Amino acid sequence: MYDNPLGDSGSHSGSSTERSGKEAAHSASRKKRFKANALAACVALGLIVAAGPVGKAQTLTTLYTFCSGISCAEGEAPTAALVQGSDGNFYGTTGGGSLAAYPGTVFKISPSGTLTRLYSFCSQTNCADGAVLYAGVIKGSDGNFYGTTYGYITLPNNNTVGGPSVVFKITPAGTLTTLYSFCSNSACTDGWHTASGLVQGKDGNFYGTTAFYETMQTNGQLQQSAGTVFKITPSGALTTLYRFCQQSGCPDGAYPEGGLVEGSDG
Numbered sequence: 001m002y003d004n005p006l007g008d009s010g011s012h013s014g015s016s017t018e019r020s021g022k023e024a025a026h027s028a029s030r031k032k033r034f035k036a037n038a039l040a041a042c043v044a045l046g047l048i049v050a051a052g053p054v055g056k057a058q059t060l061t062t063l064y065t066f067c068s069g070i071s072c073a074e075g076e077a078p079t080a081a082l083v084q085g086s087d088g089n090f091y092g093t094t095g096g097g098s099l100a101a102y103p104g105t106v107f108k109i110s111p112s113g114t115l116t117r118l119y120s121f122c123s124q125t126n127c128a129d130g131a132v133l134y135a136g137v138i139k140g141s142d143g144n145f146y147g148t149t150y151g152y153i154t155l156p157n158n159n160t161v162g163g164p165s166v167v168f169k170i171t172p173a174g175t176l177t178t179l180y181s182f183c184s185n186s187a188c189t190d191g192w193h194t195a196s197g198l199v200q201g202k203d204g205n206f207y208g209t210t211a212f213y214e215t216m217q218t219n220g221q222l223q224q225s226a227g228t229v230f231k232i233t234p235s236g237a238l239t240t241l242y243r244f245c246q247q248s249g250c251p252d253g254a255y256p257e258g259g260l261v262e263g264s265d266g
């Protein structure tokens with residue numbers, strides 16, 4: 001779908017004609033919620049509650065305020081929760097910052113409030129490492145962290161910026177590996193726009209959702225469809241488990257933005 005997503009100018013000027021009305025509406029709705037959530041998250045993630053026993057006075061401590069510099073190099077607009085690593089530090093993501101348009105970062109923050117930016121997305125040519133994060137990271141059984149990027153977003157000028165939707169692994173030291181890049185075939189049948197995070201199953205694999213995928217119609221035209229559920233191994237082998245809206249009227253649902261949970265039945 002995106003042979004040269006950013007081109008020489010860093011934008012994809014043809015996106016407005018290539019995307020259906022459904023994705024445009026979906027993207028607009030998500031941007032509005034992103035702005036609202038970003039404001040709330042900038043407050044929420046800057047505040048960690050040190051809670052005492054029930055019934056006693058609670059103490060609120062601001063550990064870190066994002067975008068404290070002119071360039072916002074440490075990131076801004078964190079919209080997801082934190083996860084604590086085996087080292088006792090907390091790990092999270094931001095949706096923007098670091099000078100580029102909405103690239104996103106992964107950061108580490110100590111219990112005392114010392115923040116370290118581990119990685120800035122869109123650091124590779126054509127943002128091959130992905131960009132735009134709505135979800136946080138999870139800690140894998142191997143002690144590394146795993147997450148997703150949402151991918152391209154449409155700016156008010158109708159240009160598309162960012163990078164592909166990817167699944168990534170990052171070590172506590174900040175070494176990032178792109179495990180899988182969605183829309184890996186011309187029809188994007190594997191999906192794109194990973195708005196939610198991952199969950200690790202008992203089998204050691206990771207599971208998640210995409211909001212879109214495409215199918216090839218009998219007339220040779222691409223038709224945009226309504227999301228997938230996927231499985232990916234720690235080494236990056238992806239399997240599409242289910243494609244939504246395969247029935248008339250989409251009784252099975254469409255456009256999943258939330259993640260998955262593993263039930264007690266596996």
